[in-house]
Structure formats: C-alpha cells, structure tokens
Amino acid sequence: MVTSLTEMNNSIVMPLAIVVLLATPAAPIRGGEQSTLEAAHSSTQENAADDTRFDGYLFSDVDGNPLPFQSDEEIADFLMTADVASTTKIPVGVSGPKKLLLEKQGVRANAVYKDIDREEKNVRDKTAGKSQFYLVWRDWFGYDVAAYQVDRLLGLERVPPVVKRTVKRRQGSIQIWLEGTITEHERREKAIDPPDIARFNQQTSIMRVFDSLVANRDSNLGNSLIDRNWRVWFIDCSRCFGRSVDLLYPEAINHCERGLWQTLQELSPEETHARLTPYLTKMEIDALLARRDKLVAHIQGLIDQWGEQMIIFDTRPPTEIAPWAAD
Numbered sequence: 353m354v355t356s357l358t359e360m361n362n363s364i365v366m367p368l369a370i371v372v373l374l375a376t377p378a379a380p381i382r383g384g385e386q387s388t389l390e391a392a393h394s395s396t397q398e399n400a401a402d403d404t405r406f407d408g409y410l411f412s413d414v415d416g417n418p419l420p421f422q423s424d425e426e427i428a429d430f431l432m433t434a435d436v437a438s439t440t441k442i443p444v445g446v447s448g449p450k451k452l453l454l455e456k457q458g459v460r461a462n463a464v465y466k467d468i469d470r471e472e473k474n475v476r477d478k479t480a481g482k483s484q485f486y487l488v489w490r491d492w493f494g495y496d497v498a499a500y501q502v503d504r505l506l507g508l509e510r511v512p513p514v515v516k517r518t519v520k521r522r523q524g525s526i527q528i529w530l531e532g533t534i535t536e537h538e539r540r541e542k543a544i545d546p547p548d549i550a551r552f553n554q555q556t557s558i559m560r561v562f563d564s565l566v567a568n569r570d571s572n573l574g575n576s577l578i579d580r581n582w583r584v585w586f587i588d589c590s591r592c593f594g595r596s597v598d599l600l601y602p603e604a605i606n607h608c609e610r611g612l613w614q615t616l617q618e619l620s621p622e623e624t625h626a627r628l629t630p631y632l633t634k635m636e637i638d639a640l641l642a643r644r645d646k647l648v649a650h651i652q653g654l655i656d657q658w659g660e661q662m663i664i665f666d667t668r669p670p671t672e673i674a675p676w677a678a679d
Contacts, residue, residue: 405422405509406509406579406583407579407581407583407669407670408580408581408583408670409530409579409580409581409583410422411427411461411512411528411530411531412461412531412532413459413460413461413531414453414460414461414462414531415460416531416532419459419461420459424504424513427513427528428513428515430454430456430459430461431454431463431513431514431515431517431526431527431528432515432517432526433456434454434455434456434459434461435454435455435456436452436453436454436519437452437453437454437455437460438452438453439451439452439453439465439519440452440453442464444574447466447468447491447493447588447590448466448467448468449464449465449466449588450464450465450466451463451464451465451529452464452465452519452526454526461528461529462529462531463526463527463528463529464526464527464529464587465519465524465525465526466493466496466524466525466527466590467493467519467522467523467524467525468491468492468493468524468590469490469491469492469493469494470490470491470492471488471489471490471491471492472488472489472490473487473488473489474486474487475489477489477569479569479600484569484596484600486594486596487595488594488595489594490591490594491590491591492590493516493523493524493525493590494516494525494631495589495590495591495592495593495631496514496525496527496588496589496590497514497515497516497525497631498566498589498592498593498628498631498632499511499566499586499589499592499593500512500513500514500527500589501627501628501631502562502565502566502628502640503562503586505615505619505623505624505627506562506565506612506615506616506619507611507612507615508558508562508612510558510559510562510583510584510585510586511585511586511587511589512527512528512530512585512587513527513528514526514527514528515527525590527587530577530579530585530587532579532580532676532677533577533578533579533580533585534577534578534674534676535573535574535575535576535577535578536573536574536576536577536578536584537572537573537574539578540573544674544675544676546582547582547671547672548582548668548670548671550668551582551667551668551669551670551671552582552584554607554609554665554667554668555583555584555667556584557605557606557607557608557609557665558584558608558609558612558667559576559584559586560601560604560605561605561608561609561612561616561647561651562586563586563600563601564599564600564601564602564604564605564643564647565616565640565643565644565647566589566592566593566640567592567593567594567596567600567639567640567643568589568591568592568600569591569592569594569600570588570590570591570592571600571601574588575587575588575589578674579674579677580673580674580676580677581670581673581674582670582672582674583670593632593636593639593640594636594639595635595636595639596639597639597642597643597646598643598646599643599646599647599650602646602650605647605650605651605654606654606663607654607663607664607665608651608663608664608665609664609665609666609667610664610665610666613651613664616644616647616648616651617648619641619644621641624637624640624641625637628640651663
C-alpha cells in the first residue's frame with residue numbers, strides 16, 4: 353500500500369510500459385527451488401485438505417505449526433469460542449490493536465483484537481495526499497469484518513478471517529494472526545527484493561482495486577503483509593467504507609486481475625446487500641456499489657484504449673520461499 357499520492361504516482365507507469373512485467377510467463381522453478389518449496393509443505397499436507405488455497409500459505413499456531421483446521425468457518429469458530437489466555441498491546445497502529453493468545457482444546461494461536469469506534473462529523477482529512485471532506489468520518493472495528501466479507505464476495509481471499517466478538521464486556525473484532533509474515537514497510541526497510549517482480553506488481557494491482565472499492569482511507573505500507581510465498585494480504589481496514597462514491601485512487605489503477613474483473617462486473621446489488629447488511633448501513637452499501645460502477649467504467653476505459661491483453665492479467669504462481677521464512 354502507499355504512504356502518499358506522490359509515492360503512488362511515482363510507482364505508476366502507463367500500461368504499455370509495464371505490461372511485460374505483468375504478463376511475462378513465470379520462469380520455471382529451478383530444481384533446488386522446487387524441492388525446497390515442496391519440502392516446506394510436505395509435513396503440512398496431512399493437516400490440511402488443500403494447501404494451495406492461499407498459494408500454499410497455512411494458518412499456524414504459536415509455534416508455527418499448521419492449525420488442524422484451515423477453512424474460513426473453522427477459523428471463525430475458533431476466533432469466536434477460544435479462551436483468551438493473554439492480551440498484549442501492539443506498539444504500532446493508530447487504532448490501538450491488541451495481540452491475543454487464544455486457546456481451545458490444546459490449540460494455541462495468536463489473533464488481533466480491535467475495539468476502536470471513533471466517529472466525527474464534517475471532517476477534512478488527508479487521504480492519498482489529497483484533502484478530502486467527509487460528512488461522517490469513522491474508524492470502526494466493524495469495517496474490518498465488512499472488508500473481509502467484501503474480499504470473500506470478490507473471491508480474492510486476501511483478508512484474513514475476522515469476526516465480531518465481545519472481550520471483557522467490550523465488543524470488537526478478532527482476526528487470525530498471520531504467522532511468518534512481514535509488512536511491506538519492513539520489506540522496504542530491509543531492502544528485500546521480490547524474486548518475481550511481475551507477480552508482486554500484479555498483487556499490488558489487485559490491492560489498489562480493492563482499496564478503491566472499499567474506500568480505504570488508511571492505505572499505507574504497514575497495512576499489507578507478505579507471507580513466505582510472497583503472497584500479499586490486506587489488513588487493518590477499520591478506516592474503510594463510508595458514504596463517499598468517489599474513487600480514492602483512480603490514478604493507481606492501470607490493470608486488473610482476470611477473476612476480479614469478472615466478479616466486479618457480475619456483483620449484484622441484491623447479493624451485496626444481503627452479505628453486507630449485518631455490517632454496513634444501506635447508504636454505505638449503496639456507496640460501495642457506486643464505486644464499483646466507477647471502477648468498472650474506469651477499467652473498461654483502459655481496455656478500450658489499450659486492449660484487454662494489456663490491462664487484464666492472470667496471476668503468476670509463487671516461485672520461491674521468502675528469506676525471512678527460509679529457516
């Protein structure tokens with residue numbers, strides 16, 4: 353994610369110039385790399401029916417071992433019903449998040465808890481380097497849950513499972529902790545280059561479309577995580593949604609993943625309202641659908657100008673393990 357409009361614009365290149373990075377076929381995994389990648393998951397396949405759902409990433413316990421359950425429903429049940437063994441403040445994040453240690457039937461896993469609910473009216477805020485006026489500005493834990501639901505509606509599966517739950521008489525959200533990941537900010541600080549820059553650019557393109565759809569007002573380098581297979585995850589969405597129908601990042605959207613493009617076009621108002629009504633107001637859902645319409649028009653305009661093969665891409669597969677997860 354980007355820290356400012358200037359950084360965003362500096363990272364944008366016209367589709368003709370970067371299509372090679374997005375569309376070039378992935379290099380075949382070399383023998384040593386392939387055996388390493390296969391060996392990394394060989395011990396986990398007995399515990400998970402499908403370890404390719406998230407490009408090979410598996411939700412893990414506090415010791416880094418795959419959880420004995422991996423489906424969204426099972427993760428959600430664990431987040432809702434496990435005992436809270438300990439609570440620790442997380443030193444980063446403006447929403448005051450806490451790290452929870454959850455325990456249930458011998459399974460111990462970490463999670464993130466947020467109970468932020470701050471609302472202001474007639475606010476002028478700086479978003480993507482631009483001054484934006486909001487009739488209602490809200491930072492709310494419930495938006496994390498709504499973003500997860502939108503992610504699953506789109507079939508992206510890049511927002512970790514998250515549920516609403518009351519902890520110590522305070523309602524908040526609890527999201528599974530992604531073990532073995534680093535933030536984009538940490539990656540840049542450590543000067544770790546992606547092994548497949550084209551695949552990394554593709555995932556950034558997916559993130560920009562998602563951020564624009566959900567109106568993410570807090571898109572920054574600390575709000576995306578990268579796992580061992582260089583898969584990018586989206587976190588900390590408590591400053592998304594709202595009533596604005598404007599796209600916050602149209603300048604950053606130059607490409608779209610094929611499946612996401614199809615889903616955006618096919619997303620029905622009826623299905624969207626049914627899925628999101630427990631988390632968003634009717635006005636917020638209508639605003640999201642209006643942004644969807646603008647996104648579709650924007651991407652279609654790019655296709656009309658440059659051709660579909662230059663704008664729509666198929667995501668490349670992972671090729672090697674990240675250095676922070678090599679041990």
